[in-house]
Amino acid sequence: MNASAEKKVQISSIAETWMEVRAQGLYCKPADCYIDPVEPVGRAIITHGHADHARSGHGEVFATPETIAIMRTRYYTNDDTHETALAYDARTDLGGGVTLWFASAGHILGSAQAVLEYNGQRVVAAGDFKRHPDPTCAPFEVVPCDVFITEATFALPVFQHPPLESEVDKLMRSMRALPGRTHIVGVYALGKCQRVMKTLRLAGYAHPFYLHGALKRLTELYESYGQDFGAWELVSEIPRADKGRFRGKLVLCPPAQINDRWSRRFADPLPTVASGWMQIRARARQKRAEMALVVSDHADWGDLIRTCKETGAPHVWITHGRVEALEYALRREGINAKGLNLIGRDEGVE
Numbered sequence: 001m002n003a004s005a006e007k008k009v010q011i012s013s014i015a016e017t018w019m020e021v022r023a024q025g026l027y028c029k030p031a032d033c034y035i036d037p038v039e040p041v042g043r044a045i046i047t048h049g050h051a052d053h054a055r056s057g058h059g060e061v062f063a064t065p066e067t068i069a070i071m072r073t074r075y076y077t078n079d080d081t082h083e084t085a086l087a088y089d090a091r092t093d094l095g096g097g098v099t100l101w102f103a104s105a106g107h108i109l110g111s112a113q114a115v116l117e118y119n120g121q122r123v124v125a126a127g128d129f130k131r132h133p134d135p136t137c138a139p140f141e142v143v144p145c146d147v148f149i150t151e152a153t154f155a156l157p158v159f160q161h162p163p164l165e166s167e168v169d170k171l172m173r174s175m176r177a178l179p180g181r182t183h184i185v186g187v188y189a190l191g192k193c194q195r196v197m198k199t200l201r202l203a204g205y206a207h208p209f210y211l212h213g214a215l216k217r218l219t220e221l222y223e224s225y226g227q228d229f230g231a232w233e234l235v236s237e238i239p240r241a242d243k244g245r246f247r248g249k250l251v252l253c254p255p256a257q258i259n260d261r262w263s264r265r266f267a268d269p270l271p272t273v274a275s276g277w278m279q280i281r282a283r284a285r286q287k288r289a290e291m292a293l294v295v296s297d298h299a300d301w302g303d304l305i306r307t308c309k310e311t312g313a314p315h316v317w318i319t320h321g322r323v324e325a326l327e328y329a330l331r332r333e334g335i336n337a338k339g340l341n342l343i344g345r346d347e348g349v350e
């Protein structure tokens with residue numbers, strides 16, 4: 001074994017003495033703290049506000065101010081949780097010799113990579129992340145580290161996400177070509193909805209957006225952080241008789257609503273889904289969508305591998321998704337990759 005290989009093995013075994021996988025999630029032993037735990041715990045670091053990462057009931061939460069605001073809006077039923085809000089790059093002492101700071105993850109508003117430093121080592125838990133530009137959140141920051149912990153949701157070569165601009169262009173062309181129809185786009189309420197709206201505005205879409213009520217609170221939360229989506233109105237506030245109002249316009253709703261009773265109020269609806277999974281035709285058909293836009297808030301295959309390499313980490317731990325495919329590809333690049341078999345992450349939610 002040469003000296004550098006020896007060093008790599010040593011680093012790995014040391015990191016494994018202070019980071020481990022438990023039933024509740026990834027655990028930092030000296031700080032007695034979990035990252036995105038799936039059950040209520042004493043101390044939790046939360047990377048971002050999506051439901052499969054941010055849950056309620058923890059004794060103490062460390063997160064960015066935006067993530068804490070999202071958690072308050074969505075999940076808290078009481079305010080017993082002690083919160084520590086940490087802006088990107090601000091350091092805090094977790095105790096036990098561990099320092100925590102957050103670097104932006106480019107996934108949704110407030111999304112962060114948790115950077116843990118202990119004994120001269122740095123472990124970066126990326127949470128969910130993407131590298132494509134997103135006008136609604138800070139871009140992903142590459143943090144050099146000893147161990148990089150990544151997801152693998154879209155870790156297959158078939159996943160190469162197109163630029164969002166081209167998907168939005170497709171949508172706008174369809175609206176111009178079919179002015180008598182109401183385009184109903186299914187989007188997740190946190191992140192996807194706001195990113196699609198903002199990208200449409202940047203592309204010159206000037207009409208008000210018509211929103212399902214489920215998208216209201218998080219859109220307002222984004223606005224409170226300085227995002228501007230132009231004019232939008234709630235569908236529920238427009239009289240039922242005024243069907244013609246939506247013709248040739250854009251309605252946004254949660255994915256489940258594009259084909260249900262709710263969508264029948266619109267003139268000649270054209271159900272559309274916006275998801276990273278839309279690259280797989282069968283999934284688009286399953287949703288009974290007439291149009292599918294590939295819109296993903298996760299890194300695609302190329303960006304996953306590029307990112308792991310850019311961190312310079314000799315070790316990559318893979319939390320969930322297409323673990324084996326990524327593990328294999330990274331090992332071919334000379335990186336010690338291994339799956340952690342974390343449970344409780346929701347594949348469908350982006």
Ligand SMILES: [Zn+2]
Nearest residue numbers: 048050128350
């Ligand atoms: Zn997420």
